[in-house]
Amino acid sequence: MMKIFNVQHQQPLERLAPAGRIGVIALATDFNIEMDLSRMYPDDVQFFTSRVKNINPLTIENLRTMAPGITETAATLLPGTQLDAIMYACTSGTIAIGVERITQLIQQVQPNVPVTNPVTSALAAFDQFKAKKISILTPYTEAVNQEVADFFSNQGYEVLSIAGFGFEDDTAMTYITAQDIQDAALATCDEEADLMFISCTALRASLVLDTLEAKLKIPVISSNQALTWHSLQLLQYPKRVTGFGRLLLQKHL
Known part of the structure; x- marks a missing residue:
């Protein structure tokens, strides 16, 4: 029983x-x-x-x-x-x-x-470092990048450059390697930028933040960070x- x-x-x-x-x-x-x-x-x-x-x-x-x-x-x-x-x-x-x-x-x-x-988090981070001039890296298309650049410009930041991998598939964005993110950031960050922002929660940018900051000598902010x-x-x-x-x-x- x-x-x-x-x-x-x-x-x-x-x-x-x-x-x-x-x-x-x-x-x-x-x-x-x-x-x-x-x-x-x-x-x-x-x-x-x-x-x-x-x-x-x-x-x-x-x-x-x-x-x-x-x-x-x-x-x-x-x-x-x-x-x-x-x-x-x-x-x-x-x-x-x-x-x-x-x-x-x-x-x-x-x-x-x-x-x-x-976005709220990134703006708070920009203010934390008193950044005024920024470079942006994204996985997005040119059309979406234009919206992103316009948004931050309207918030009072000077967007010196914005570069995108041209992806339209959100899942595929995660497949972009950390090495490619690092190389693209180093290649496209404007030398006059106070800060670089790597946009998109799908990008594995957290893996290369320390390396990028050491090479660029400026704060590097990612969406997830x-x-x-x-x-x-x-x-x-x-x-x-x-x-x-x-x-x-x-x-x-």
Whole structure:
């Protein structure tokens, strides 16, 4: 005859991720965001991912089709559990949909939770280094790059150069090697730039940030590095993170 028992825990329940819990809204096709965040987040911070449907090819019009799904996706992030911050993890999507709109869509179902995105994070990073003149590297087409350059120009930055790999497939962007990212950044960064920004959460740029900064002698910011840094700022995380560029060594805002 089977025996059935009730047991009681003897130790106090542990709070997992004692330093903070971060919700991540990733694109359905993004291979890279979780790998990058796993490399950069400290062990006492955890992130939890839900994915929003997106459409290839990557165009501004197709990026805007994500907007209706953002609220539904945000609602699936650890329902019933308090999150300390939420990120929408698409740089070009943020430019296409708009920073304020994305925050509004998320906070409809996650009220009072701080929200960030790659654009807000990047702008905060630019300000951290007092950068005025920037070079940008992306995986995007010329049409999307024009929108990206116009956005940052309208924010008051002088975009000295923008270069793109010309990809329209979001998944394929992740297949661009770290070596190609490094070589392209070195080849296209303007010598007058105060800072270089490598745009797109799908690019594995975190692997070459230290090397690029050593060679270029300026801060190099990537979308995922900026998201990591800014979300840690929202948590008021006290420690610095080494191995991924100068930004993660900076103090709180």
